[in-house]
Amino acid sequence: MKPFNLFPYGSNIDFMRLRTVSVLVAALLMAVSIGAIAFKGFNFALDFTGGAVTEIRFEQPVNVDDVRARLRDAGYGNAQVQTFGSGNDLLVRVQPQTEGEVEGGADQNTAREVQQALAIPGNPGTVLKSDYVGPQIGKEIAVNGIWALIFVVVGFMIYISFRFEKKFAVAATLTTMHDVVLVAGWFALTGREFDLTVLAGILSVMGFSINDTIVVFDRIRENFRSMRTGSLSVINAAINQTLSRTVITSFVSFLSMLALYLYGGGSLKGLAEAMLIGVVVATLSSIFVAAPLLTFGPLKVTKQDLMPKARDEEALARRP
Amino acid sequence: MLTYARWKYVLLLVIVLLSALYALPNVFPQDPSVQISASRGAVVDEALKARVEASLRQAGVTAKSVELAGDNLLVRLPDPDLQVKASDVLTPELGSDYIVALNLAQTVPGWLAELGGKPMLLGLDLQGGVHFTMQVDQQAAVDKRMEATAEDVRMLLREKRIGYDSVERRGRTGVVATLGDAAAAEKAREEILRSDPSLQTSIAGNTVSVQMGDAELRQLMLDAIEQNVGTLRNRVNALGVAEPIIQRQGDDRIVVQLPGVQDTAQAKRVLGATATLEWRAVVEGNAYEARDSGIVPPEALLYSRKELGVDGKPVPILLSKRVIASGEQMVHASAGNDPQSGTPAVSVRLNGAGGQRMFEFTSENVGKPMAVVYIERVPEVRIVDGEEVRSTRINQEVISVATIRGVFGKEFQTTGLESRKEAASLALLLRSGSLAAPMDFIEERIVGPSLGRENVERGMTAIKYSFMFILAFFLVYYRVFGVITCVALLLNLLMVVAIMSLFNATMTLPGMAAIALTVGFSVDANVLINERIREELRAGVPAKAAIAGGYDKALSTIADANITSILAGVALFAFGTGPVKGFAIALIVGISTSMYSAVSASRGIATLIYGGRRKLKSLAI
Numbered sequence: 001m002k003p004f005n006l007f008p009y010g011s012n013i014d015f016m017r018l019r020t021v022s023v024l025v026a027a028l029l030m031a032v033s034i035g036a037i038a039f040k041g042f043n044f045a046l047d048f049t050g051g052a053v054t055e056i057r058f059e060q061p062v063n064v065d066d067v068r069a070r071l072r073d074a075g076y077g078n079a080q081v082q083t084f085g086s087g088n089d090l091l092v093r094v095q096p097q098t099e100g101e102v103e104g105g106a107d108q109n110t111a112r113e114v115q116q117a118l119a120i121p122g123n124p125g126t127v128l129k130s131d132y133v134g135p136q137i138g139k140e141i142a143v144n145g146i147w148a149l150i151f152v153v154v155g156f157m158i159y160i161s162f163r164f165e166k167k168f169a170v171a172a173t174l175t176t177m178h179d180v181v182l183v184a185g186w187f188a189l190t191g192r193e194f195d196l197t198v199l200a201g202i203l204s205v206m207g208f209s210i211n212d213t214i215v216v217f218d219r220i221r222e223n224f225r226s227m228r229t230g231s232l233s234v235i236n237a238a239i240n241q242t243l244s245r246t247v248i249t250s251f252v253s254f255l256s257m258l259a260l261y262l263y264g265g266g267s268l269k270g271l272a273e274a275m276l277i278g279v280v281v282a283t284l285s286s287i288f289v290a291a292p293l294l295t296f297g298p299l300k301v302t303k304q305d306l307m308p309k310a311r312d313e314e315a316l317a318r319r320p
Numbered sequence: 321m322l323t324y325a326r327w328k329y330v331l332l333l334v335i336v337l338l339s340a341l342y343a344l345p346n347v348f349p350q351d352p353s354v355q356i357s358a359s360r361g362a363v364v365d366e367a368l369k370a371r372v373e374a375s376l377r378q379a380g381v382t383a384k385s386v387e388l389a390g391d392n393l394l395v396r397l398p399d400p401d402l403q404v405k406a407s408d409v410l411t412p413e414l415g416s417d418y419i420v421a422l423n424l425a426q427t428v429p430g431w432l433a434e435l436g437g438k439p440m441l442l443g444l445d446l447q448g449g450v451h452f453t454m455q456v457d458q459q460a461a462v463d464k465r466m467e468a469t470a471e472d473v474r475m476l477l478r479e480k481r482i483g484y485d486s487v488e489r490r491g492r493t494g495v496v497a498t499l500g501d502a503a504a505a506e507k508a509r510e511e512i513l514r515s516d517p518s519l520q521t522s523i524a525g526n527t528v529s530v531q532m533g534d535a536e537l538r539q540l541m542l543d544a545i546e547q548n549v550g551t552l553r554n555r556v557n558a559l560g561v562a563e564p565i566i567q568r569q570g571d572d573r574i575v576v577q578l579p580g581v582q583d584t585a586q587a588k589r590v591l592g593a594t595a596t597l598e599w600r601a602v603v604e605g606n607a608y609e610a611r612d613s614g615i616v617p618p619e620a621l622l623y624s625r626k627e628l629g630v631d632g633k634p635v636p637i638l639l640s641k642r643v644i645a646s647g648e649q650m651v652h653a654s655a656g657n658d659p660q661s662g663t664p665a666v667s668v669r670l671n672g673a674g675g676q677r678m679f680e681f682t683s684e685n686v687g688k689p690m691a692v693v694y695i696e697r698v699p700e701v702r703i704v705d706g707e708e709v710r711s712t713r714i715n716q717e718v719i720s721v722a723t724i725r726g727v728f729g730k731e732f733q734t735t736g737l738e739s740r741k742e743a744a745s746l747a748l749l750l751r752s753g754s755l756a757a758p759m760d761f762i763e764e765r766i767v768g769p770s771l772g773r774e775n776v777e778r779g780m781t782a783i784k785y786s787f788m789f790i791l792a793f794f795l796v797y798y799r800v801f802g803v804i805t806c807v808a809l810l811l812n813l814l815m816v817v818a819i820m821s822l823f824n825a826t827m828t829l830p831g832m833a834a835i836a837l838t839v840g841f842s843v844d845a846n847v848l849i850n851e852r853i854r855e856e857l858r859a860g861v862p863a864k865a866a867i868a869g870g871y872d873k874a875l876s877t878i879a880d881a882n883i884t885s886i887l888a889g890v891a892l893f894a895f896g897t898g899p900v901k902g903f904a905i906a907l908i909v910g911i912s913t914s915m916y917s918a919v920s921a922s923r924g925i926a927t928l929i930y931g932g933r934r935k936l937k938s939l940a941i
Contacts, residue, residue: 144895145895147895148891148892148894148895149891151890151891151894151895152887152888152891155884155887155888155890155891156884156887159883159884159887160880160884163880164880172884196830196900197829197830197833199900200830200833200892200900200903201833203888203892203900203903204834204837204888204892204903204907206888207837207884207885207888207889207907208837208840208885210881210884210885210888211841211844211881211882211884211885212881214877214880214881214884215844215848215877215881218876218877218880218881219877241855242851244851245844245847245848245851248797248847248851249840249843249844249847252789252790252793252840252843252847253837253840253843253844255786255789255790256786256787256789256790256836256837256839256840257786257836257837257840259782259783259785259786259789259836260782260786260833260836262782262785263778263781263782263785264778264779264781264782264829264832264833265774265775265778265779268778268779268782268829268830268832268833271830271833272833275833275837
């Protein structure tokens with residue numbers, strides 16, 4: 001019985017032919033993402049910003065989009081509207097407009113304004129509860145995030161340099177950053193709510209991305225040692241050899257995340273979405289970004305880089 | 321060749337059995353229960369049990385059982401509604417001597433619990449939990465700061481040899497120093513400003529008034545609440561709650577959510593108590609006379625000691641108004657035994673400023689007594705005429721009076737504690753930092769478990785679907801090796817659950833997501849191996865050698881890929897909080913176990929299936 005295969009054996013697609021184009025596309029996407037993050041920013045959830053939460057019960061089910069539009073007209077541009085329980089109950093989160101003195105009154109004030117904005121004829125809403133919620137994430141967390149990033153980058157660099165080679169470490173780290181920035185860019189660009197679980201999702205994209213890249217790099221290293229051809233064909237061969245593994249793994253991971261997205265409920269949607277995009281981006285980047293990076297400029301890998309070094313070259317030179 | 325050492329099979333068997341054993345407690349549901357523990361002084365005994373049983377019977381609440389468990393009394397109830405009812409009945413009945421808290425009691429059989437079997441803790445999002453709102457008394461923070469400022473001014477004037485008549489607090493945020501004449505006042509003002517330029521000063525005749533600026537005042541209040549949040553975080557960490565939420569709400573409130581807390585009564589006690597220590601000099605004089613007449617020497621305050629005197633009342637003692645060092649200056653405290661007497665003691669380390677003052681004081685006062693004052697603030701709520709009245713009881717006790725035997729600075733010991741337990745709990749309270757301002761519980765809410773149950777169901781559904789899909793895919797794609805992969809994946813899941821249960825990790829929704837993700841890593845390892853085996857077969861390697869080669873060659877790839885992912889997980893854990901941390905824990909555990917299940921365990925199974933065959937022509941892969 002012949003094995004069931006997604007990819008024919010001995011596939012020999014010339015991925016390296018497009019290496020300049022693919023790296024340029026990656027750089028462009030990264031620039032767009034950074035631009036979106038810098039100029040548009042994230043739609044931070046209350047986890048980050050704090051704000052007023054108002055629960056309103058309507059007599060009849062209401063249209064969430066309509067509610068958002070009404071709130072926008074009332075000046076609450078980035079209101080978050082969520083239904084909970086039956087379709088009649090809404091959870092509206094806004095950042096209070098009244099700056100400055102908050103003496104227990106501001107959130108009530110906001111609640112009133114929200115209620116007025118939502119006074120839909122024939123379907124009055126009653127405010128069930130209104131609270132001011134402080135940000136769960138303060139400055140210290142942002143600082144911690146930067147530390148975590150530095151820690152990860154340094155950790156990757158040390159480990160990969162040790163196990164592989166410096167050029168591989170730089171290429172892998174760059175690729176991982178690329179993937180993370182792209183996913184973050186997606187959230188900035190689409191204005192999806194950015195909460196703690198999205199953060200967790202984006203950070204775990206990092207884990208998935210480095211995993212994917214290392215598998216390809218591992219094969220490149222192996223091929224450099226065993227094949228007697230130029231680096232382009234060595235890298236090409238490595239990508240082709242790992243192609244079915246890459247696709248199967250990504251496919252399976254994608255589908256398990258899809259299950260999370262579909263059945264996990266609202267609180268996991270952000271995380272699942274980040275991971276879904278991350279899996280696709282990380283898979284493509286391990287082929288089209290990470291491997292080509294090893295052929296450019298200072299990152300260009302040669303056979304010599306991976307050959308076991310003579311133990312003590314100086315000592316050898318000194319010999320008569 | 322394709323071999324798998326016998327000891328590795330034994331190890332595999334042991335791991336499977338242990339995983340199954342420690343994953344087992346998660347199957348047992350938890351009983352809604354009410355837990356009663358004693359506040360300071362009261363005892364939990366059979367009499368209390370009888371009293372609780374009687375009042376429950378009177379209210380018509382049938383408990384599953386009422387049992388004494390260590391220092392607590394546990395009332396198990398058949399459902400959450402009765403649990404709330406029982407709590408409502410018992411709280412007013414028992415009053416402030418006891419702490420009545422809702423809890424979830426384990427139903428894990430004794431033998432399993434004996435072996436250390438515990439179910440995974442579920443986060444607030446999965447099972448509900450306690451929710452406290454605490455009010456920060458900011459005025460107290462201001463008072464404290466102004467007291468300190470007044471003391472600083474006194475010290476400064478004495479140091480600079482400027483004679484003064486008095487230094488007193490005036491109003492809410494002011495200190496007024498009265499000096500001999502206007503020239504002295506001017507000089508004093510200069511010195512005060514030099515020592516702390518942020519203060520606002522003004523001169524009227526021979527008095528200098530020192531005011532705190534509005535900006536400083538606001539900053540002080542902000543700092544107070546921030547410090548309290550930090551302190552609460554430390555205390556909660558000391559309780560072992562993996563994913564607490566501690567956040568500011570409004571201007572002066574802090575919300576604390578403790579998911580999956582096993583002992584809510586303990587939580588409330590640790591969070592609510594504001595204990596601190598003060599080291600003060602003992603003032604000579606007749607303390608009994610001072611207590612009876614009410615006339616206390618001007619430089620002294622009247623305290624009482626913990627011990628009872630011959631008259632049955634606490635022994636009074638006169639202590640200096642000046643605090644040598646206080647809990648805020650403490651860096652670390654740990655419980656242990658006093659090496660000289662062998663009695664329980666708390667070792668204390670002070671910060672530089674505190675150490676310096678302690679050094680100065682002790683070097684001038686060797687042979688004189690010094691006292692340690694333990695100050696505890698216990699919030700109380702009473703119902704008077706149908707209205708809630710909040711008050712606080714402040715217990716100040718001199719817990720030890722010791723003669724200063726030598727000069728010491730930053731590090732020293734406090735002895736005179738009754739038991740090891742007392743030493744440990746004092747050390748914990750001190751270690752977890754002092755609060756900048758006292759706090760009262762103003763709201764205590766139990767987050768209902770129904771929402772949690774819904775979330776658990778959703779998460780389970782997601783995991784179930786992703787698993788079903790993966791298993792089906794592998795069975796079709798890799799056939800026999802697909803079966804091996806599936807067994808490895810299931811073993812991995814079992815191991816993750818077992819480890820997380822054993823180490824008391826808290827399961828949350830993001831944690832569930834991380835488990836789904838680690839399934840991906842486990843899948844990846846298996847796919848790498850299976851694809852390698854296929855490659856070997858294509859290269860014409862004999863079947864058994866192909867299996868062995870596939871496992872060997874994939875190993876370093878899997879190790880490199882997983883170790884880098886774990887690195888990312890460790891960073892998340894080290895620097896993340898809340899859900900991020902939970903996610904990281906599940907990720908790290910999951911990747912680690914998948915290294916074993918995918919690489920070693922699956923190889924054992926493959927060897928079991930194929931290793932014994934003499935002539936193996938082809939593989940079903």
